[in-house]
């Protein structure tokens with residue numbers, strides 16, 4: 001994962017590129033052609049470095065946004081979960097809407113819906129555990 005140092009490297013590369021560009025602009029064509037080409041190569045290199053660092057920072061921000069979104073979703077799910085009997089459930093308009101596996105939720109933070117097997121209880125297709133319906 002990229003740290004804030006990458007932004008500093010990118011800014012430094014951009015600053016170097018700007019200084020070289022200014023020097024080339026102000027050179028009044030007094031530079032030898034070889035020196036001009038060398039400075040131009042430095043300019044291109046600095047811009048390429050800055051581009052790479054900024055791309056890495058952009059990638060890092062996208063990853064952090066994904067993590068934040070996942071954490072928000074997990075928090076929303078957690079707030080809705082109610083423990084009763086041997087399972088978790090979520091209510092919708094005062095009625096039990098969905099029933100979730102406690103093994104999958106407690107151990108892996110996965111909200112896995114349980115299959116209703118009538119009087120035999122609930123069954124989880126993910127972890128293959130069964131749960132009584134008694135309260």
Ligand SMILES: [Zn+2]
Nearest residue numbers: 101104124127
């Ligand atoms: Zn399960």
